[in-house]
Amino acid sequence: MTRAFFLRGAMYARYDLQRDRVDDGYPKPVTAGWSGIDGTGFESGIDTAVSLGNGKLYFFKGGSYLRIDERRLAVDAGAADIGGAWGGFAEAGFGAFLDSAVNWGNGKVYVFRGDSYLRYDIAADRVDDGYPLPVSGNWPGFAETGFTDGIEGGFVTGGGKAYFFRRGRYVRYDVAADRVDDGYPLPVAGNWPGLAEAGFADSVDAVWTPAGAATPVTPVGGRLTPGDHVWYFDGRISMAQEIPRSTWFPGSKGPTDYQGHGKEIFQFVVHSDGTIFRGRPHMRGFPGTYAWLNNNPGNITGRPGGPDYGQYPGKFNWHNFLIFPTRETGYRAIATFLRTASCPKRGPYRDLSILDAFECYAPASDGNNPVKYAQAVAEAAGVPTSTPVGHLDDVQMRLMQDKIAEVEGAVPGDVLTAGSPELPQEIGSLL
Structure with missing residues (x-):
């Protein structure tokens, strides 16, 4: 079940989004929810909180933040300065205080302060270029509903809707349409059963959902289940979405700085047929690319609660790549994705020309050359780049899928099993 957390002062409430009400027994003291928080200064109130989908929850207060392990529900790193750890926050004027932070489920976090906001790239560990920007004019419907400043919290649902809260009112934001839905704002009281009784009707300090929470699947044998990935380095393991660079390599200066140990880091992906893929x-240029490890030849990305393309439910690799049980399932997903998914702010891929579609599918901001990519797939399908994706027949689509798989570059690594002598003991013990 998916739950949202509302926090105000020293108390918090857990809200069941499926049953649409506050869970029994709440509110509770913050100290009862997360061990190790007592005495940190964060137990009596915070400014905001966000879960990054890497198994970590972050509390922010003033110019400091606290990191919490979501599996153990315990503080695992003491208070530290925002400006020294969150790339670009201080330069953007967000180093001393935050109003709210919302994980958008696509590798980005939107952070609000006053009447401005910034967009943070989780994988790159920095604020995207061009930020901060004013809320007014960039979030359609916020100005009309009075949500241009002082946003207290929010979260994105699997149904493509986001909810934002401010001074006892809330709005529902349509992610695909990129605007506030009609009929909002509405009062929290009377629309979120149990929040008023819990004392959260007038305002909140923070609202969040655990990002990337997995739907339960049949375990392979123990803690690891099909679709899980594990990073391994020198006897250390991490099930975080990305390499725990700051922990394993203190002083690392960027997302690709492994202090000379990059070749010694491996990723293992557990699959439902009992195999364990290993790569770097x-x-x-090294064996075992993401496209191969994830059985995802198109390197399709997703978000919690997103469409079902046959992937392992709720499992995401670095960069939010989906993880599939078989290569064939991942290959078929390319066509399904291009025929049914939508490009943010542009509309369904099927209505876009091949050129426009690949500017979204493989954006230049991710280091791609979308024009060259579009030309390659269009040539493979025997059509011009101006052809709408929806006009491709099955044969042309398969030719395009083949070229996409070639461009994305699924380079095989090693296929192991639970009894393989090459499987580290630390990982084998979790199977």
């Missing part, structure tokens, strides 16, 4: 996807 973070190292360019």
Whole structure:
């Protein structure tokens, strides 16, 4: 079940989004929810909180933040300065205080302060270029509903809607349409059963959902289940979405700085047929790329609660790549994705020309050359780049899928099993 957390002062409430009400027994003290928080200064109130989908929850207060392990529900790193750890926050004027932070489920976090906001790239560990920007004019419907400043919290649902809260009112935002839905704002009281009784009707300090929470699947044998990935380095393991660079390599200065140990880091992906794929996807040109490890030849990305393309439910690799049980399932997903998914702010891929579609599918901001990519897939399908994706027949689509798989570059790594002598003991013990 998906739950949202509302926090105000020293108390918090857990809200069941499926049953649409506050869970029994709430509110509770913050100290009862997360061990190790007592005495940190964060137990009596915070400014905002956000879960990044890497198994970590972050509380922010003033110019400091606290990191919490979501599996153990315990603080695992003491208070530290925002400006020294969150790339670009201080330069954007967000180093001393935050109003709210919302994980958008696509590798980005939107952070609000006053009447401005910034967009943070989780994988790159920095604020995107061009930020901060004013809320007014960039979030359609916010100005009309009075949500241009002082946003207290929010979260994105699997149904493509986001909810934002401010001074006892809330709005529902349509992610695909990129605007506030009609009929909002509405009062929290009377629309979120149990929040008023819990004392959260007038305002909140923070609202969040655990990002990337997995739907339960049948375990392979223990803690690891099909679709899980594990990073391994020198006897250390991490099930975080990305390499725990700051922990393993203190002093690392960027997302690709492994202090000379990049070749010694491996990723293992558990699959439902009992195999365990091993590779070094973070190292360019090395065996075991993401496209291969994830059985995802198109390197399709997703978000919690997103469409079902046959992937393992709720499982995401670095960069939010989906993870599939078989290569064939991942291959078929390319066509399904291009025929049914939508490009943010542009509309369904099927209505876009091949050129426009690949500017979204493989944006230049991710280091791609979308024009060259579009030309390659269009040539493979025997059509011009101006052809709408929806006009491709099955044969042309398969030719395009083949070229996409070629461009994305699924380089095989090693296929192991639970009894393989090459499987580290630390990982084998979790199977």
